[in-house]
Amino acid sequence: MKKLIALFTVAGMLIFSTSVFAEQTEKVNDEVNEIEQVEEVIEEVVEESAAPAEGTPLHQQIKIKIIEGGPMFMGFVLLALIIGLAICFERIIYLNLATTNTNKLLEKVEEALNSGGIEAAKEVCRNTRGPVASIFYQGLDRYDAGIDVVEKSVVSYGSVQMGLLESGLTWIALFIALAPMLGFMGTVIGMISAFDAIEAAGDINPSLVAGGIKVALITTVSGLIVAMVLQVFYNYIIGKIDSIVNSMEDASISLIDILVDYNKKK
Numbered sequence: 152m153k154k155l156i157a158l159f160t161v162a163g164m165l166i167f168s169t170s171v172f173a174e175q176t177e178k179v180n181d182e183v184n185e186i187e188q189v190e191e192v193i194e195e196v197v198e199e200s201a202a203p204a205e206g207t208p209l210h211q212q213i214k215i216k217i218i219e220g221g222p223m224f225m226g227f228v229l230l231a232l233i234i235g236l237a238i239c240f241e242r243i244i245y246l247n248l249a250t251t252n253t254n255k256l257l258e259k260v261e262e263a264l265n266s267g268g269i270e271a272a273k274e275v276c277r278n279t280r281g282p283v284a285s286i287f288y289q290g291l292d293r294y295d296a297g298i299d300v301v302e303k304s305v306v307s308y309g310s311v312q313m314g315l316l317e318s319g320l321t322w323i324a325l326f327i328a329l330a331p332m333l334g335f336m337g338t339v340i341g342m343i344s345a346f347d348a349i350e351a352a353g354d355i356n357p358s359l360v361a362g363g364i365k366v367a368l369i370t371t372v373s374g375l376i377v378a379m380v381l382q383v384f385y386n387y388i389i390g391k392i393d394s395i396v397n398s399m400e401d402a403s404i405s406l407i408d409i410l411v412d413y414n415k416k417k
Contacts, residue, residue, distance in 0.1 A: 225373060227333045232377040235326035238319045239384035246391045249316065251281035253402040257409065260287060264413050269294050282312035282395065283402050290406055301410060305403045312399065316392045320385070327381045334374020341370065 256279055263271035269291055276288035289308040290301045 225337070225370065228330055228337075228370065228373045228377055231326045231330045231333065232380065235323055235330075235377070235381045236384070238322050238326075239381065239388065242319050242323075242388050243384070243391070246316065246388065246395065249281045249395060250391075251279065251283055251398075253283050253398045253405075256283060256287070257402060257405050260291075260406070261409050264409065282309075282316065283399050286312060286399060286403060287406055290403075290410070294410065298407065298411060298414065302407055305406065309399055309403060313392075313396055316395060320388065323381060323385050323388070327378050327385060330377035330381070331371075331374040334371045334377075337370025337374070338368070341368075 256275075259275045259279075260272045263275045267274075273288055273291045276284045276291065286305055286308050290305040293300050293304045
């Protein structure tokens with residue numbers, strides 16, 4: 152009888168331990184499954200957050216940086232870029248229209264002088280665009296006053312045309328100097344806001360300082376980029392003006408020589 156009771160006791164203990172072990176195994180499996188699900192969710196979130204950053208268009212990234220840099224200071228920097236580029240494009244179009252083939256113009260003027268006289272040469276200049284043709288017309292219009300007067304007229308009107316060619320350059324130079332200053336001003340304001348945040352919190356927390364420093368760096372970089380872009384256009388325009396001025400001076404000397412020869416033939 153005692154053996155039978157002991158046997159039942161051992162069997163009960165085995166059954167109880169088996170059920171307990173099964174329950175613990177199920178709990179462990181459930182916890183493992185939950186951990187795996189959490190890991191999958193985290194991976195999906197990371198992939199979703201990384202994918203838009205990689206596939207974000209350039210203009211959207213620029214827009215985000217402008218917002219992060221602060222609309223006020225970034226707005227002034229963008230305004231300097233837009234107005235500066237508008238003046239640069241206007242100058243480039245004007246200078247390209249002012250560029251003429253001076254050798255061909257001199258040939259036409261000389262042929263007109265030999266065939267139809269001063270009035271025919273003036274007509275050729277009227278029908279030709281550009282500062283060189285305008286200078287020629289002013290010189291031919293004063294031919295009756297003598298070669299010396301023609302030469303003075305050409306020199307004086309050449310200075311007028313040079314002023315027209317250089318019109319707007321001071322504004323481009325202003326925006327080249329102004330853009331970095333605006334960026335540096337944003338830098339100073341950003342640093343001040345960072346120190347204000349530290350003072351208000353009473354502790355140096357990296358998250359408090361990071362916002363102000365980020366604004367400072369974005370505005371500085373933006374101002375420098377605007378200045379560099381405008382500087383490239385400015386140098387191109389200066390080179391174009393120098394080329395046109397050299398052509399004007401060379402063509403003016405050639406016109407005086409043509410008029411001297413024409414005066415001798417008369």
